Amino acid sequence: MAHDDEPVLQVSDLEVTLEGRVVLTDLSFTVRRGEILTILGPNGAGKTVLLRALLGTVPHQGTITWKKGTRIGYVPQRLPYIRNIPLSVADFFALKKGAGPDVGGMLRTVGLGAELSKNRIGDLSSGQFQRVLIAWALAGDPEVLLFDEPTTGVDIGGEETVYALLARLHRERNLTMLIVTHDLAVVHRLSSTVLCLNRQPICQGPPISTLTPENLRRLYGPEVKFYEHRHP
Amino acid sequence: MDSSLFSLASGTFIGGAAGYLGSLMLSRRMALVAGPLGHLTLPGIALALVWGFDVSLGAFPFVILGVVLIWLLEMKTRLPMEALTALVFASGVAIAFLFLPIGQAEGALVGDISKAGLPDTVLSVAASLAIMVAVRRAYPKLVLGNISEELAAAEGIDVRRYDLLYLFLIAVIVALGVKIVGGLLTAALVAIPPSAARNVSRNIRQYTLGATAIGVTSAVAGIVLFRLTGFPAGPLIVLVSAAIFLLTLPFARRR
Numbered sequence: 001m002a003h004d005d006e007p008v009l010q011v012s013d014l015e016v017t018l019e020g021r022v023v024l025t026d027l028s029f030t031v032r033r034g035e036i037l038t039i040l041g042p043n044g045a046g047k048t049v050l051l052r053a054l055l056g057t058v059p060h061q062g063t064i065t066w067k068k069g070t071r072i073g074y075v076p077q078r079l080p081y082i083r084n085i086p087l088s089v090a091d092f093f094a095l096k097k098g099a100g101p102d103v104g105g106m107l108r109t110v111g112l113g114a115e116l117s118k119n120r121i122g123d124l125s126s127g128q129f130q131r132v133l134i135a136w137a138l139a140g141d142p143e144v145l146l147f148d149e150p151t152t153g154v155d156i157g158g159e160e161t162v163y164a165l166l167a168r169l170h171r172e173r174n175l176t177m178l179i180v181t182h183d184l185a186v187v188h189r190l191s192s193t194v195l196c197l198n199r200q201p202i203c204q205g206p207p208i209s210t211l212t213p214e215n216l217r218r219l220y221g222p223e224v225k226f227y228e229h230r231h232p
Numbered sequence: 233m234d235s236s237l238f239s240l241a242s243g244t245f246i247g248g249a250a251g252y253l254g255s256l257m258l259s260r261r262m263a264l265v266a267g268p269l270g271h272l273t274l275p276g277i278a279l280a281l282v283w284g285f286d287v288s289l290g291a292f293p294f295v296i297l298g299v300v301l302i303w304l305l306e307m308k309t310r311l312p313m314e315a316l317t318a319l320v321f322a323s324g325v326a327i328a329f330l331f332l333p334i335g336q337a338e339g340a341l342v343g344d345i346s347k348a349g350l351p352d353t354v355l356s357v358a359a360s361l362a363i364m365v366a367v368r369r370a371y372p373k374l375v376l377g378n379i380s381e382e383l384a385a386a387e388g389i390d391v392r393r394y395d396l397l398y399l400f401l402i403a404v405i406v407a408l409g410v411k412i413v414g415g416l417l418t419a420a421l422v423a424i425p426p427s428a429a430r431n432v433s434r435n436i437r438q439y440t441l442g443a444t445a446i447g448v449t450s451a452v453a454g455i456v457l458f459r460l461t462g463f464p465a466g467p468l469i470v471l472v473s474a475a476i477f478l479l480t481l482p483f484a485r486r487r
Contacts, residue, residue: 079380082380096387
């Protein structure tokens with residue numbers, strides 16, 4: 001996949017302090033068009049905070065520069081408040097500007113049936129809900145997708161896993177993606193670049209050469225056991 | 233026109249606007265904020281009763297103060313909303329009872345709509361309509377902001393601006409609400425109609441229409457019952473909406 005050379009996103013010397021605690025520091029990276037960057041790190045490493053900073057909802061120091069006019073789709077990990085209102089899936093899409101009326105078509109893109117559009121969001125299974133969130137993020141035809149912790153896809157006979165779905169979307173739309181995860185399989189299967197994060201950057205680069213046992217030990221601490229992922 | 237029609241007109245519009253706006257507040261567990269804000273208006277209501285001007289006008293500066301306090305404190309301290317509202321609540325009631333003549337306490341606490349006149353009715357109707365128009369225009373953005381600040385930000389919505397609009401609308405509805413149900417019961421006006429509507433709604437259209445209709449019905453029924461029984465209108469309005477909520481309960485889903 002050809003990457004345009006112009007960066008979509010440039011982050012330099014990012015620092016985020018929340019309630020007097022430094023949760024991210026000394027972070028710099030660049031994302032180019034069509035790149036899939038995974039952000040790997042243990043719980044509490046500041047991965048979600050990084051996404052929030054990129055969206056501009058937490059105060060930060062340093063600079064975050066999006067290429068002008070970049071359309072961003074965001075897939076959150078969970079939406080605790082959404083079940084408090086009786087929203088149908090179609091209602092949820094109506095909240096998005098530029099989504100268009102073809103909710104059924106958007107649902108089919110992510111492997112869901114069009115008839116789901118009349119269901120209440122609160123009645124969806126967690127797998128269906130995650131796909132609805134992906135379809136919602138895609139509805140505005142974004143150039144960049146920010147994805148917070150895809151749930152590990154369970155292969156149910158014949159169904160496309162969330163990873164396969166993301167890989168297909170990347171192929172079809174040349175989407176640039178930033179995926180937060182703690183799942184090494186996601187990093188190896190999807191990403192062109194990995195950023196290992198534990199409040200500060202630990203390592204950064206192509207997964208195969210970056211995720212060495214030594215670096216993973218630095219990221220997760222010495223007690224964690226893991227195996228190297230080998231491609232055939 | 234006599235005061236019955238004025239009070240019915242005020243009640244209809246304030247009840248409807250409160251139910252409609254309340255449908256948004258329910259989504260972020262904000263509905264109960266209207267309670268402490270109502271309590272904070274008590275000093276303003278007390279001043280209005282002592283000096284004989286419209287209670288909503290007396291309440292308004294206090295509720296704006298409360299909104300600004302909550303907004304600033306929440307941003308600065310990130311204290312839980314419950315702790316902030318308890319603080320605001322107690323202070324409001326305490327100050328009011330320093331100088332409110334005890335004979336006028338009932339009107340301040342549970343409202344008194346029996347003396348509605350033309351000017352304050354016009355004000356109530358106009359302000360309620362303005363709230364409904366503002367809520368309708370901003371509804372998708374406000375719902376999105378309530379569901380997730382990040383989703384809204386990704387959509388290019390200025391979340392802080394809409395938060396401020398949202399709090400301002402809450403302030404106006406509380407100031408209007410104290411006129412019909414007093415300083416103690418305003419949370420009921422915004423919390424109960426949408427809670428009842430949610431039990432029987434499958435989508436957002438049914439929900440918002442339902443919340444508005446239940447708000448209107450409760451206010452009208454409460455005021456009619458007040459004319460028939462002589463009990464104060466405020467508590468009757470709240471009890472009618474609570475009864476409607478109980479009727480919808482068998483239809484509520486578990487999730």
